[in-house]
Amino acid sequence: DQQVKQNSPSLSVQEGRISILNCDYTNSMFDYFLWYKKYPAEGPTFLISISSIKDKNEDGRFTVFLNKSAKHLSLHIVPSQPGDSAVYFCAACNFGNEKLTFGTGTRLTIIP
Amino acid sequence: KAGVTQTPRYLIKTRGQQVTLSCSPISGHRSVSWYQQTPGQGLQFLFEYFSETQRNKGNFPGRFSGRQFSNSRSEMNVSTLELGDSALYLCASRAQTGGGEKLFFGSGTQLSVL
Numbered sequence: 013d014q015q016v017k018q019n020s021p022s023l024s025v026q027e028g029r030i031s032i033l034n035c036d037y038t039n040s041m042f043d044y045f046l047w048y049k050k051y052p053a054e055g056p057t058f059l060i061s062i063s064s065i066k067d068k069n070e071d072g073r074f075t076v077f078l079n080k081s082a083k084h085l086s087l088h089i090v091p092s093q094p095g096d097s098a099v100y101f102c103a104a105c106n107f108g109n110e111k112l113t114f115g116t117g118t119r120l121t122i123i124p
Numbered sequence: 125k126a127g128v129t130q131t132p133r134y135l136i137k138t139r140g141q142q143v144t145l146s147c148s149p150i151s152g153h154r155s156v157s158w159y160q161q162t163p164g165q166g167l168q169f170l171f172e173y174f175s176e177t178q179r180n181k182g183n184f185p186g187r188f189s190g191r192q193f194s195n196s197r198s199e200m201n202v203s204t205l206e207l208g209d210s211a212l213y214l215c216a217s218r219a220q221t222g223g224g225e226k227l228f229f230g231s232g233t234q235l236s237v238l
Binding site for chain 1: 157164169172179182232
């Protein structure tokens with residue numbers, strides 16, 4: 013039972029354009045959402061997060077949008093850079109409960 | 125400050141064997157979590173230890189176990205290995221409490237079961 017889903021296993025985007033990565037969840041108890049980035053042979057690193065009391069959070073080139081009614085969140089990267097090529101994982105939890113539920117990941121490739 | 129260290133980096137075992145993986149958290153971090161990463165399932169939570177006590181547990185069979193020592197180092201053990209246990213096992217540490225932003229991952233142990 014996959015409670016957090018990333019339906020696109022891969023995505024290719026031209027350098028300088030916008031990258032949009034999507035994530036859906038089914039558990040309405042989740043109230044905190046995070047994105048992690050993972051390079052080959054390295055562990056995931058935290059990128060950006062959003063609480064369910066917000067619908068948008070921005071950090072530099074990265075913006076996360078949350079649509080609670082649709083149980084959907086997305087990560088926007090603008091402009092996309094070659095160094096953004098990585099696997100991106102969406103994760104969810106009940107804030108205060110340290111157990112994270114991850115999606116299956118989306119491999120983003122930025123084309124120079 | 126040294127990061128989270130996992131050993132060994134790669135491991136090859138055969139079905140039926142057992143394996144022990146090791147994780148040294150960032151100095152001062154008392155919480156250690158373990159995750160299994162497979163291509164089809166993403167990262168799945170195994171368990172979390174805090175001050176030598178298991179605080180949270182995922183939905184894995186009893187063949188998967190762990191422990192944490194007084195210096196916060198943690199080990200994960202898988203007994204009676206199955207082919208489906210082939211995966212990247214990731215360890216993550218954090219100071220005490222806090223959300224996923226404060227979670228730092230190691231590079232993982234790649235386990236292959238033949």
